[in-house]
Amino acid sequence: MSELVLSFLGTGSMNGSILRGVLAGGTPAERVRATTKSASSAQTLSEDTGVTVLSGEENARANLEAVKDADVVLLGVKPYAILDLAREIAPVLQPGTVVASVAAGITLDALEKALPQGQPVVRTMPNIPSSVGRGVISVTPGTHTTPDQLNVVKEVLSSVATVVEVEEHLVRAVTGVSGSGPAYVFYLAEAMQRAGEELGLPSDVARVLAKETVAGAGVLLSPDDADPAALRKAVTSPGGTTEKALNTFDERSLKDVIAAGAAASAERGDEMEQEYCGH
Numbered sequence: 001m002s003e004l005v006l007s008f009l010g011t012g013s014m015n016g017s018i019l020r021g022v023l024a025g026g027t028p029a030e031r032v033r034a035t036t037k038s039a040s041s042a043q044t045l046s047e048d049t050g051v052t053v054l055s056g057e058e059n060a061r062a063n064l065e066a067v068k069d070a071d072v073v074l075l076g077v078k079p080y081a082i083l084d085l086a087r088e089i090a091p092v093l094q095p096g097t098v099v100a101s102v103a104a105g106i107t108l109d110a111l112e113k114a115l116p117q118g119q120p121v122v123r124t125m126p127n128i129p130s131s132v133g134r135g136v137i138s139v140t141p142g143t144h145t146t147p148d149q150l151n152v153v154k155e156v157l158s159s160v161a162t163v164v165e166v167e168e169h170l171v172r173a174v175t176g177v178s179g180s181g182p183a184y185v186f187y188l189a190e191a192m193q194r195a196g197e198e199l200g201l202p203s204d205v206a207r208v209l210a211k212e213t214v215a216g217a218g219v220l221l222s223p224d225d226a227d228p229a230a231l232r233k234a235v236t237s238p239g240g241t242t243e244k245a246l247n248t249f250d251e252r253s254l255k256d257v258i259a260a261g262a263a264a265s266a267e268r269g270d271e272m273e274q275e276y277c278g279h
Contacts, residue, residue: 006156007070008034009063009085011045011053014102015076017131021159023049033066064092072098072156079103079276086114093119098149100124100139100156104175105272108142108168120145122153125174126161128182134222135161138174175269176262184261189214 006027008019011034019034029050036042042055054062067073067089075082082103093099093116100122101111111121121142129135137157141150154163166174189210196206220231236242249255 004031004071004152004156005069006032007067007073008032008076009066009073009089010076011036011041012076013128013131014126015074016045017133017135017160018074018076018102018126018157019051020049021130021133022156023051025159033070035062035066063089067097068092069094070097072100072152074100074102074156076102079105079272082106083110083114083276086111090115090119096120096149098122098145098153100153102126104179104269105276107273107277108140110277112142112144118144120149122150123168123171124153124157125171125179126157127178130160133160136164136178137161138164138166138171138178140166140168140171172266172269173262176264176266179269180262180265184258185214185218 004027006019006022008015011019019032023029023032030052032049032051034042034045034051034053036045036053036055037057039055039057042053042058045051046053054066056062059065063085073089073093075085077085082101083106086099095116095118098120099111099115102124104125106123108121108123111123112119115121119142122145123140123142124137126137127135130137137160139150139154139157150165154165157163164174192210192213193203193206196209197203201209217231220226221228232246236246
C-alpha cells in the first residue's frame, strides 16, 4: 500500500481516522492528499500529519487537484454532498482510480451514474470505533470493480477496522447492527449507570462501574474466535444473580426491543437512499 496514491476528500471523524490509520501503517505522507472545507483545518491537519492538504476555502480546484493520478479516492463528506462531489471530480479521474464512498445512504448505482462510465467504485459502511482503530467496515464492490481493486480498498480500510464484504442489499442490515450499533452500547452504559444510581450508588461511582464494565466486556469480545453467547453462558451461574437479571431481560423482551431498533435504523438507511439517490 505504500506505493499507492490516496486521496481523502473530506477529513471528518471517519475519513480523518482512516487517513491517520494509513499513515500509522507505513504509507508515506507524500503519497497521501486530502481536502478540507476551511483553510484553518487544512493547515492544522497538514501540520499534524505532514500530508498535503488543500482547502476549498482557498482553492476552488482543491478536490480536482487532490484526485489527480490518485489510485484510491475516499469520499468522506456528508451523505447529501457525496454525489455532487463525485460529479465535481469526474472530469479528472483516471479510468482505474477506485472511488470509495465513506457515507450512509449512497447506492452503488447512484455513485456510478455520477462518475464516468466504467469507473470502479466501492460502497462502504463504517462505524465510529474506526476513530480509535477498532471499527468494523463493510465493503461492497461496484459493477466495474475488479477483485484486485476491491482488495486495495480493503487494505486501506483495514488500517482502522475489521473489514467485511457484503452484497449491497445487506448494507441496510450492516447499518442497523454496526453502523448505528456503537450508540446502542453507549445507551446500554447510560442505562446501567442509571440503574446503579437507582440502587443507591453515587452518580460518579455508577458511571465508572457502567462504562468500565462495558469497555472490559468489549475487550473480552475482541478475539477473532470470541463468541458472545459462549461468553454470556460462561459468566452465568445457574440460580445466580446474573441468571436472574438475564431472565428478567427475556421476560421483558429486550432482544425484541434491540431487533426493532436495528430494523428502524435499517429503514432509515432506506429512506436516506430515497432522499439522496432518488431510488
